Amino acid sequence: MKLNYSRTIRVGFAFLSISAFWQMYDNVVPLILKNTFEIGDTLAGSIMAMDNVLALFMLPIFGAISDRSTSKYGRRVPFIVVGSILTILFMLVVPATVEKRSLWLFFVSLGFTLLSISIYRSPAVALMPDVTPAPLRSKANAIINLMGALGAVFTLVLTPLLITKAGHQSYYPLFIAVALLILVSVLVVIFTVPENKLRIDEEKVETQTSNQTMSIAMKRSLIFLLISTFLWFMGYNAITTAFTKYAEVVWQMNISAASTSLLIATIAAVISFIPVGILSSKLGRKKIIVTGVLLLASCFALGTFFTSFSPLVYVLFAIVGFSWACINVNSYPMVVEMSQHGDTGKFTGFYYTFSMAAQIITPIVSGAFLEFVGYWTLFPYAASMVGLALITMSFVKHGDNRPDMGDKLDFLGSIDN
Template sequence: MKLDYKRTFFLGLAFLSVSAFWQLYDNIIPLMLQNTFGIGETMTGTVMALDNVLALFLLPFFGALSDRTDTKLGKRTPYIVGGTIAAVVFMLLIPIADNIKSFPLFFVSLGAVLFAMSTYRSPAVALMPDLTPKPLRSRANSVINLMGAVGGIITLISISLLVPKEASPSYMPVFTVIAVLMVAAVAVMLLTIKEKKLGERVKSEYPDEEEDEKNESSKDMPSDVRRSLNFILASIFLWFTAYNAVTTAFSRYAARVWGLQGGSFANALMVAMGAAIISFIPIGILSSRIGRKKTILAGITLMSLSYIAGFMFINYSPMINVVFAFTGIGWAAINVNSYPMVVEMSKSGDVGKYTGLYYTFSMSAQIMTPILSGFLLENVSYRTLFPYSVVFSVFSLITMLQVKHGDSRPPKKKSALDHYDVED
């Protein structure tokens, strides 16, 4: 049984589209809110948390709704196509609102974009397992994650090149490029992936998979395993609280504290993302040798030290890129291993249920932390950003030390691409 890499590449274009938009949202929207509309840090953090608030309710809803959908295009494709078109139309109104300084137009357009993205985010993720036999989903997910990383890097490069170093830059060029990328990616996917036809072929070739899933045991989780699950979920909340505070506020921090102008702040984020991608393979090998828990603990330690180092830079220095490289490596060590540990503990029950728990805790952190960190930035000092992340990162280290289950060493990967799978 072999994975069709070409088909999986085309499937991943939908995820590339999603990832490209969120990178744009996280880095540019805060600058608009503050520099154009004069909104304070606390309210900026509140607005930046809206996507995660919507995600908690809309992602499960549209995921379940697409499960019950049946059209000539399939179950997921109508949501992906319709959601992309709506998102692109409304996202192009955002820089227009920024240019003419119309906050009502900006807020309505932003809300419409976030809703449109929520309609197809879950269907886009679900498309791969729908069209990939179960034994091959790990390797296929590796390709999907790589595609998402490519989308994010394209956005960061676009920001770096297209956002001018001016007091009030126009963001229309970078929004236009990402809009074109999103449309092109989904158009190619639509032309190359015939969802309904491929879905029927997979079902006919592997008829026992669905029945096997129905027959999985649903035994109660032992109390000691439940305790470990609770601690790892707490750890997930805490390290996302630390990490998302930096990623959400970094574009403003770089401008206010280090004096960076235009899109130059994106270079450090590109280094972090590139380092994470490169480090997936050695981290996968390390996990196979020392186990997932020790690898996660090493990642948390590395990220905590990176936050401390980031705080030490009063002025910008190219050395900050080295710090962000270690941040990316630490985040990869956590990301690669945390979700599989949750799944490992839940394998006697409903994996889908515990997958939902994983995302509930990670998204809840991303709702809370922009608001809380934004309050500190506004009312205390911008210099609180990295200490804030250090505190929550250290807390995640403490809770992770209490996790005693889910640490079976993953088998060595047959393919290098398998190490890119962070949501196996």
């Protein structure tokens, strides 16, 4: 059994467009809040967190609704189309409100943009497991993650080129460029991914061995896997959100040098996605996740002992990136592996609810430790959170893949297909 890489790439265009938008949101909205509307950092941080709060409720809802869709165009594609079009329409209003310096119109247009992208976020992610055989989902998820990284790179490259000053910041060119990318991406999905045919073919294979109800043991595995997801996001995001401040205060580094460490981790993760996906198909998802969790917790624990900057920090963050790829490539496929037929979108929502909840909570908790205890707490805090995930993962007994000998023989040749 071999993964259809071409099809997976085409499916990944939906996630590519989402990642491009979120990268723009994270880069540009804080600047608009500070420079245009002169909103303080505390309030701006609260506003920026609202997208995650919204995701807690919207992603499971639209994931479950798409599960019940009976459209002739598919379960997920109609949501991807409607959500994409609405996102494009509302996001193009945002720079106009900035030009007018209308705060209430800015919040209204941004709010509707976030609602619109929530319509298709879970369906876009759920499309991959819908059309991919279960044993190949780690490989496929590696491709999806890579497509997401390319979407983020698209925005990162264009941001300094398209945001120009003409008396004040002009955001129109960047918003238009990302809107065009979303449009192109949704057209690729519409015209090259025949969802119903692919999904029906996959279900014919899976229904022969699938149970119709989830056992108590499987429910327990799902709960512990979601708790594990929450914990490793608590640890990892504590580092990504506070490391530049930590490096500046503790190691006396400037922000540019500190950001290089995070960039190295990101590059290492991107390079690792596909090899990790192949290894997971050969060795099993849980083994690769546990390896990643062990390495990640160890790296964060070692970070505690650096009292000043050393080039070894770059090596440490390269291992962090590889470790995160081991976890990220496999955790979502393990969740949807435990879903029943027609529930992929709902389980996708479960996964994002726990990961988003961690991303909301951990900046507050870790920030409190930094402020009231000391900056030295950052790495021990992150190591502890990820270490706890190692314990909860030991209770996960379902969701792994079990490759047969044919899959193992395909291992070396799988990249060429």
